[in-house]
Amino acid sequence: MKERGNLFILSGPSGVGKGTVRKELFKKNNNNLIYSISATTREPRFKEKDGVDYFFLSKNKFEEMINNGEFLEYAQYVDNYYGTPKSWIDKIRDEGKDVFVEIEVKGAMQVRSKVSDATFIFLLPPDLEQLKNRLILRGSESDEVINERLKTARQEIKMMTNYDYAVVNDKVELAVKKIQMIINTSRMKASRVAAEYIQILEE
Amino acid sequence: MKERGNLFILSGPSGVGKGTVRKELFKKNNNNLIYSISATTREPRFKEKDGVDYFFLSKNKFEEMINNGEFLEYAQYVDNYYGTPKSWIDKIRDEGKDVFVEIEVKGAMQVRSKVSDATFIFLLPPDLEQLKNRLILRGSESDEVINERLKTARQEIKMMTNYDYAVVNDKVELAVKKIQMIINTSRMKASRVAAEYIQILEE
Numbered sequence: 462m463k464e465r466g467n468l469f470i471l472s473g474p475s476g477v478g479k480g481t482v483r484k485e486l487f488k489k490n491n492n493n494l495i496y497s498i499s500a501t502t503r504e505p506r507f508k509e510k511d512g513v514d515y516f517f518l519s520k521n522k523f524e525e526m527i528n529n530g531e532f533l534e535y536a537q538y539v540d541n542y543y544g545t546p547k548s549w550i551d552k553i554r555d556e557g558k559d560v561f562v563e564i565e566v567k568g569a570m571q572v573r574s575k576v577s578d579a580t581f582i583f584l585l586p587p588d589l590e591q592l593k594n595r596l597i598l599r600g601s602e603s604d605e606v607i608n609e610r611l612k613t614a615r616q617e618i619k620m621m622t623n624y625d626y627a628v629v630n631d632k633v634e635l636a637v638k639k640i641q642m643i644i645n646t647s648r649m650k651a652s653r654v655a656a657e658y659i660q661i662l663e664e
Numbered sequence: 665m666k667e668r669g670n671l672f673i674l675s676g677p678s679g680v681g682k683g684t685v686r687k688e689l690f691k692k693n694n695n696n697l698i699y700s701i702s703a704t705t706r707e708p709r710f711k712e713k714d715g716v717d718y719f720f721l722s723k724n725k726f727e728e729m730i731n732n733g734e735f736l737e738y739a740q741y742v743d744n745y746y747g748t749p750k751s752w753i754d755k756i757r758d759e760g761k762d763v764f765v766e767i768e769v770k771g772a773m774q775v776r777s778k779v780s781d782a783t784f785i786f787l788l789p790p791d792l793e794q795l796k797n798r799l800i801l802r803g804s805e806s807d808e809v810i811n812e813r814l815k816t817a818r819q820e821i822k823m824m825t826n827y828d829y830a831v832v833n834d835k836v837e838l839a840v841k842k843i844q845m846i847i848n849t850s851r852m853k854a855s856r857v858a859a860e861y862i863q864i865l866e867e
Contacts, residue, residue, distance in 0.1 A: 581854075583854055585857075611865060614861070614865060615865070618858050618861050618862060618865075621854050621857065621858045621861075622854060622855065622858050623854075624854040625853065625854055626849075626852045626853060626854055627852060627853075627854040627857035627858065628852060639852060642845055642848060642849050642852075643849050643852060645845060646829070646845050646846050646849040649829045649830060649831060649842060649845075649846060650828065650829060650830075651784075651786055651824050651825060651826075651827040651828055651829055651830040652825065654788075654824065654829075654830035655821050655824045655825050655830065658817070658821050658824075659821060662814060662817060662818070662821075
């Protein structure tokens with residue numbers, strides 16, 4: 462009896478650098494982590510392979526899957542659909558392997574409403590951290606820029622509370638290290654370790 | 665508004681090396697972690713200081729505190745009491761600091777029944793890991809020693825499932841590193857990070 466693998470969702474405000482962090486994480490993938498391949502209706506670009514870069518689907522097929530509730534989340538950009546197929550992720554998790562998804566905030570909230578046992582990681586803009594330091598160092602400045610920034614900061618903090626973990630993307634290397642730490646810690650969960658032993662002892 | 669500090673409980677079968685791991689963890693304490701001082705009715709030994717090594721209490725005082733429910737857990741060995749005072753830990757946690765307790769399995773289970781938001785770490789005997797490897801490598805040996813060991817292993821695994829995390833104590837250094845990882849990951853919890861930002865933005 463292997464415990465079900467974990468599902469990690471990396472998300473954050475647009476422009477925070479989710480893609481860069483995710484690519485760096487998988488570049489040195491000694492994590493035993495499976496990257497969740499998205500489905501899309503757009504045409505494959507040069508060298509892109511079906512089942513590697515994306516699952517390339519027809520619009521009809523994609524819409525059929527939407528109607529059957531086969532996506533953990535999906536969105537439409539311009540004329541094309543992008544989505545995360547549920548069955549593929551379930552299959553990997555059932556094999557006891559961990560899956561990693563990188564998606565927009567809206568998509569993450571769709572997953573949140575459908576999956577109760579995923580781990581949600583929010584990538585924080587470094588300027589939120591800088592704002593914090595500025596406020597600490599200089600006291601209560603109150604120019605327009607700061608006020609505008611404070612407004613955005615409050616929105617980002619509100620978003621953050623829908624997640625399990627928050628990681629500042631001040632340096633990509635550091636953010637990747639922290640995400641690896643979250644992943645490694647989840648693998649020390651007693652239920653997971655116990656399941657491994659039980660499996661071996663019973664074989 | 666600072667989020668309440670975490671309470672980490674390190675425990676495990678007797679003889680597993682809890683004390684050694686805990687001492688090593690605090691030797692290089694760059695963790696901002698507060699070690700929970702136990703209370704006892706035994707006499708201070710050479711160089712031991714009240715409020716540093718132990719809270720040294722009279723038997724009357726200790727029993728009064730038991731009756732008032734002032735211990736998270738306590739036990740009696742020979743003629744003396746040993747226990748973990750609740751109010752001291754609550755005070756530190758309310759200041760937003762993390763507290764670390766190292767106790768016997770029975771004590772940990774007492775804490776489990778009283779504190780809902782603590783993090784329980786089970787230290788696994790390395791021979792459980794060795795048993796696993798032996799079973800993997802040699803198939804199903806079935807001499808008496810292995811069977812006896814299997815019985816103990818099953819008890820240990822059963823204990824483990826009452827904890828949040830399980831860490832193998834194969835090498836002290838490595839076990840310490842893993843415990844630090846669990847502590848650091850808990851500090852990336854979104855609720856905690858958000859609370860920090862909210863505190864700063866509102867000041």
